[in-house]
Amino acid sequence: MAAAGRADSSRDRPSPAEITALIPLVRRIVASRVPDRATADDLVQETLTRVLAASGRVEPGMLEPYAIVTARNVVASLWRDQDRQRRNQHRVVDLRPPEAPDEDVLVQEDRQAVAEALTRLTDRERATLLAHEVSGQDTRSLAAELGSTAGAVAAQLNRTRARLRVEYLLAVERTEPPTDRCRPVLLAISGGDRRRQREVDAARHLLECDLCARLSEPLMGRGRAREADVRVPVQSDADVVAARSAAREVASGVGFPPTDLTAIATAVSEVTRNIVKFADAGEVVIEVLEEPRRGIRIVARDVGPGIPDVDRALRDGYSTYDGLGLGLPGARRLMDEFAIVSEVGRGTTVTMTKWVGER
Amino acid sequence: MTSGPRLFSILRQGSILIASIHTALDDSQLERFREDLIDRIGRDRAKGVIIDVAALDVVDSFATRTLRGIAEMARLRGAQTVVVGIQPDVAFVIVQLGMDTGSLVTALDLEEGLTHLAATAGASIGPAR
CATH class of the missing domain: 3.30.565.10 (Histidine kinase-like ATPase, C-terminal domain)
Known part of the structure; x- marks a missing residue:
């Protein structure tokens, strides 16, 4: 009764009750076109807002048809927007990999693992490796210093790198190999030395030892192609x-x-x-x-x-x-x-x- | 059972079943082949069975044993079995392996196999009466 009274007082504006009465209708129209419920609710709200805003201009009795058309238009513009977004989506793709929040931590861990691995080398191995890799000293001058030949130094460097790879992986995993056989096997695999692999029966060990099977994956990836x-x-x-x-x-x-x-x-x-x-x-x-x-x-x-x-x-x-x-x-x-x-x-x-x- | 192309087919021609293996079979597939074939012998009241192994590039101890098993089971079910299409290399290897294939009846190809069955098992390739 109160609603009717208010409607009387302002004839040209529809009462909230009249707008509320439109909700089921609008909802039905939108729901039949938009399957997603949350989106449909948004669109119903949007439609009602528009109807409410325009209600002063709508002739009495025409509110319902007006709401119907508005609902359809709102849905249509949603589709248009979606379509435009789809067409332009490739323009907004950022191809740079996002910087993961844990990246810093990973870099730090990596550095620690390398440092840890370096400490596990002998002093001489470490000195030679750093002189070659970091200071850029060539094998010939290293050989002269060590009283050896360039070839022998290169071979030793190779062994040291193989060793470093194994120790690095162990440091990253923060584990010690469970058996005495693990290190020789991993070393033979890391060095790509097939004779040595056969001597230590590396393949059998990999079947038996889960840790080595896992660690050997990145090590083997290196030498696999030429074998x-x-x-x-x-x-x-x-x-x-x-x-x-x-x-x-x-x-x-x-x-x-x-x-x-x-x-x-x-x-x-x-x-x-x-x-x-x-x-x-x-x-x-x-x-x-x-x-x-x-x-x-x-x-x-x-x-x-x-x-x-x-x-x-x-x-x-x-x-x-x-x-x-x-x-x-x-x-x-x-x-x-x-x-x-x-x-x-x-x-x-x-x-x-x-x-x-x-x- | 995996989908995909059929691994073998069993077709009826008169009172004869013609079983063709289409590709290399593993052990469980071979066992399935054996079961299907023995089952079909009963259902189709077959008098003769021809097993075409021309597509097999390897007939090892298990395959030989399975073929012998099929022949023996078929005999107990009243049908005679002929294995056809053994490749020359395969024959060579079966001999080298030392497999005893004495109980297996063989023929060079399908035609020879049918002739043999017609002569010995009285199986006909005409429509069953």
Whole structure:
């Protein structure tokens, strides 16, 4: 009643009650066009504000149609804005990486880690490295000072850098390697020295040691490109097929005749299957050999239970699972060289080689 | 089972099933192939089975054993099995591996295989009656 009274007093302006009565209508129009609820609410507000502002100019009885048109216009201008934003979005993209809030801290940690790593070098290593890298002294003058040759100094610098990389990673992680074997393995990997890696059985250690497996990633990334090794991680049935096709591909690049390719692929299939059947995880590494002749070497290693009696496993007919027992002896017959090292409780490594043009 | 192209197909021709392996199969896929095929022998009342392994570049101990298993199971279910399309390199390697394949009936290709089945199993390639 009070509302009606006020409406009477100012005939040309609609009462708040009349505007309020428009809300459900406006909301329905906007909601049917704009799915997002928060946006829809904003648009309803916007429409009502406009209607309210214009209400003095709207003829009585025309308020509802006016609200409808206004609501439509508000929605349409939203769409237009969105479209314009979409079209121009690429202009406002800032391609510079944002400065992360933790950047300073990271830089500082990095510096600390390098400093920490440097202190772990011997005095002589550190002095030589800093003289070369920081002061820019060349290897020849360093060699003269140290009473050595330029080549030896360069080699020593390489070793020192490898060492520094390992110590840096350990300092960043703030860990000490869990076993005595970790450091030599990481050093061999960091230096990219394959003979040394083989001596310390680096690949096996990486399967066993989580820390070294993680740390070796950035270290290996350096030397990987020039090495032609193909590694296939083995866990499931499908990996057996992956390993043997990888071996076939590498072998065909080496120049083996088709029959040998099939033999190699089959041998790889047999030894890889043993990994899947008996061990949780393992890998197959395929390596191209140039010396003394062209050939291919396949190393299949696992961290499984190991084979208690290797000689028996190499005899035809021996099998611990539902097979023909021909896995290992069959693979041995297909390859030129075949060696198996197994340690109960630790795992098995099968190394097999085939030379181009044998037999 | 993974989607993608079919790894093998089993087609019926009269009372003969023609099973073709299309690509290299891993062990569990081979086992699935065996199960599907044995199942189809019963459902289609097949008298003969031809397994085409021409697409296999590796037939190792497991694959040989699976093929022998299929042949034996099919025989117990009343069907004769012929393996066709073994590649020359594969044959060479099977011999070197030392696999015993004496119980496997083989033929050079599909045509030879069908001829063999018609002669021995009385299987016909005409429509089943």
